[in-house]
Amino acid sequence: MAAATTTTRRRRRCVAMIRYVAIMVVALPSIGGTARAACVGLPEQGDGVVAAVDDGRHVRLQDGREIRLAGIEIESSRQAEATAALASLARARRVGLRGAEDVPDRYGRQPAFVVVDDDATSLQARLLGAGEAMVGLGIADSDCRAELLAAEATARMAQRGLWADPTALKNAGNPGDIMARVGRFTVIEGRILSVRETGGTIYLNFGRRWTRDFAVTISRRILGSFEAAGISPKSLENKRIRVRGWVERRSGPQIRIREVGQIEMPGAR
Structure with missing residues (x-):
């Protein structure tokens, strides 16, 4: 009886893991694919060329606008790594801004989901997938939030970036x-x-x-x-x-x- 119970539990765990992986694969942003991800599909707020990357979630455009990457937070101990990752993705590139609102925050920075050229994946999802950011607050669109959580979960399971530290969670x-x-x-x-x-x-x-x-x-x-x-x-x-x-x-x-x-x-x- 004990052996049968143990076998049943193992089977249930395997089935649960298979279901989890299947869901995650479906939910992952289409990096490099043609399907438009949920965050990228939000209303357009204009575009511009990135002149500078201030830190892991702030960029300045050539026209002077300061953009805050909405929906993510950066681990302070990995600010340098996050900044380098964002710079490699966005510096001197033309980016499109997406979001339901384009009202600047109290610091004059415009929050937006940001996409390079006509990429199918937001910069937020790319940083999360690399383990250089955490999903933050203020994401009104549920599909966009699910997409970012899936990217974060993938990095956490693969122990990438900040998640390489077992105490990060x-x-x-x-x-x-x-x-x-x-x-x-x-x-x-x-x-x-x-x-x-x-x-x-x-x-x-x-x-x-x-x-x-x-x-x-x-x-x-x-x-x-x-x-x-x-x-x-x-x-x-x-x-x-x-x-x-x-x-x-x-x-x-x-x-x-x-x-x-x-x-x-x-x-x-």
């Missing part, structure tokens, strides 16, 4: 390691031990010591977006999730949820 059960990331954009994975509500805040707790362990907080003001996505925070109890955002220090390390897309359920892929 933080363990929610190690609050001390997470606390060292305060003020930095971080991707964390773990199982939610409990879901509690206090006042207008819902807490997804990854440990029993609320003064020390990692937690994710959700304001009741954004519960409507969770309901629209068919997700109930309470239903996440005992689920393994992946969460991304800026680590804050409260009683212990926390990430505040600003949008539903910050939470992924790896087992759902």
Whole structure:
């Protein structure tokens, strides 16, 4: 009986892995192909020639516009590598800008998904696929977000770039390691031990010591977006999730949820 159970479990794991790989292959951006990827298919915001690459996600065009690559974050310890990767892809090249809005941010930089010439893949997807960036926030188009998450996942599975460090994906059960990331954009994975509500805040707790362990907080003001996505925070109890955002220090390390897309359920892929 024990041997049969072990064999069954192995078969289930193999089937799950085969399904996961199949989904990832379908979801991957068409690098070098002719199909237009979701982010590249967003409304056009104009074009220009890249005069300079300021860092891993900012370029300046010859006409003076400053462009911020939307939807990604760069690991500060790998800024030089990300800058070099972006420069090799974009410097002195004509680029097209894509996005639902072209309103500059408070620093005067235009956020956009950027494509070189008529490439089928955005620069964001290329940087993510090389492991030189993490998927960030503010990606309104769900297909575009899924495309970028797939590129990031491919790099993580292949241990490329920042993901070559086995500790790059933080363990929610190690609050001390997470606390060292305060003020930095971080991707964390773990199982939610409990879901509690206090006042207008819902807490997804990854440990029993609320003064020390990692937690994710959700304001009741954004519960409507969770309901629209068919997700109930309470239903996440005992689920393994992946969460991304800026680590804050409260009683212990926390990430505040600003949008539903910050939470992924790896087992759902």
